[in-house]
Amino acid sequence: MKALKISEAVVRRLPVYLQVLNDLRKRDVQTVSSQELGNKLDLNPAQIRKDLAYFGDFGRKGIGYDVSYLIEKIRQILKLDQPLFVALVGAGNLGRALSNYSTYLKDNMKITAIFDAHPSIVGTQINSLTVLPIEALKATVAELNIRVGIITVPAAEAQNVADRFVEAGIEGILNFAPTILRVPDEIRIHHADFTTELLSLAYYLDKEGDELNEPSMD
Amino acid sequence: MKALKISEAVVRRLPVYLQVLNDLRKRDVQTVSSQELGNKLDLNPAQIRKDLAYFGDFGRKGIGYDVSYLIEKIRQILKLDQPLFVALVGAGNLGRALSNYSTYLKDNMKITAIFDAHPSIVGTQINSLTVLPIEALKATVAELNIRVGIITVPAAEAQNVADRFVEAGIEGILNFAPTILRVPDEIRIHHADFTTELLSLAYYLDKEGDELNEPSMD
Numbered sequence: 001m002k003a004l005k006i007s008e009a010v011v012r013r014l015p016v017y018l019q020v021l022n023d024l025r026k027r028d029v030q031t032v033s034s035q036e037l038g039n040k041l042d043l044n045p046a047q048i049r050k051d052l053a054y055f056g057d058f059g060r061k062g063i064g065y066d067v068s069y070l071i072e073k074i075r076q077i078l079k080l081d082q083p084l085f086v087a088l089v090g091a092g093n094l095g096r097a098l099s100n101y102s103t104y105l106k107d108n109m110k111i112t113a114i115f116d117a118h119p120s121i122v123g124t125q126i127n128s129l130t131v132l133p134i135e136a137l138k139a140t141v142a143e144l145n146i147r148v149g150i151i152t153v154p155a156a157e158a159q160n161v162a163d164r165f166v167e168a169g170i171e172g173i174l175n176f177a178p179t180i181l182r183v184p185d186e187i188r189i190h191h192a193d194f195t196t197e198l199l200s201l202a203y204y205l206d207k208e209g210d211e212l213n214e215p216s217m218d
Numbered sequence: 219m220k221a222l223k224i225s226e227a228v229v230r231r232l233p234v235y236l237q238v239l240n241d242l243r244k245r246d247v248q249t250v251s252s253q254e255l256g257n258k259l260d261l262n263p264a265q266i267r268k269d270l271a272y273f274g275d276f277g278r279k280g281i282g283y284d285v286s287y288l289i290e291k292i293r294q295i296l297k298l299d300q301p302l303f304v305a306l307v308g309a310g311n312l313g314r315a316l317s318n319y320s321t322y323l324k325d326n327m328k329i330t331a332i333f334d335a336h337p338s339i340v341g342t343q344i345n346s347l348t349v350l351p352i353e354a355l356k357a358t359v360a361e362l363n364i365r366v367g368i369i370t371v372p373a374a375e376a377q378n379v380a381d382r383f384v385e386a387g388i389e390g391i392l393n394f395a396p397t398i399l400r401v402p403d404e405i406r407i408h409h410a411d412f413t414t415e416l417l418s419l420a421y422y423l424d425k426e427g428d429e430l431n432e433p434s435m436d
Contacts, residue, residue: 011422018417019396019411078417079424084420093315171423178319179237180238188423191234198392198408200229200296200408201366203296204229
């Protein structure tokens, strides 16, 4: 059977489902309907059923989804049932904020090394980690079996950090610097530039003023 | 003529186009082809032409797009040709990082007020702004004509902040707290939870291990 190609949009919704399901489990909720999930997420229940059907036949008619079972399944699909180690470069405010978030992640994904280029920051502590010099990146990635890199340096330094990650053999990059980075095709890169979210939000404001002049589709 | 419904995916790509075009203009590049844009963004040139055609007939065959003209047009579409004021609640590491980013934004979108609930943080300076007490939110939003709110507080406090934003008459919210928030339908809310990006990145790693058990689509 041909491997199923799952759209990016669906993959991006899975962590959101996971978050809601984890909340439900915390409150000892054992089953949930697509209708209830839809209410919580502002998504059409049919959309949710379709998303989850990609991965197997989880739900049962009239009963809904078993919360714990669905959590297990989504974690498997996202490969969160195995440890995944992450390195972060750029120990400024954003880097520190993400490190704090990371300690909340119960999902086997852990920031296990933090690097910075500035001598005044190298050697300081963030949570339980000591900030390492950027020169130690390659050796540390190999030693700690790190597969994902997070970039939280200024835009002008970001490509250099990306190149170092690629050279170190990292498989995926999450880039927070507000710039486009070039990496080889086999490296997966996600951009998490908050300005993109903020600027696209502007588009949706002031709906009454929505007059586009002569929209043309040709 | 019926108003054109532009897909969210297209709207989210526009700020990325804008970023690349601003970079080009900085380097005095005057025209750019969809092919060159495609190379920079890892997007199919046909996709780029299609995206931009939604908004009018910008490109010319054999010449490409006029960089400055396209920047103007995209800024108009995103409504960045007029000032848009933003408030941020939560002056921790993430809030500070975003405030720093914001000073780089040349796009009329400005964080003009920062709030926090903690007495030890209220009154401190971030860039040129003094952190205000959360109780001042409603009056300040009205006074400064703020239309967008950014939430960078811990998950447990986020819904309370969202409620305050809604009560203050804000039109759009960018939420960084790792939790789902409920707001009235007329408020536009974007979630910028970095864990979603990070967890969906995990899915794409280790392609050889991509065996899903009996995918079913029914």
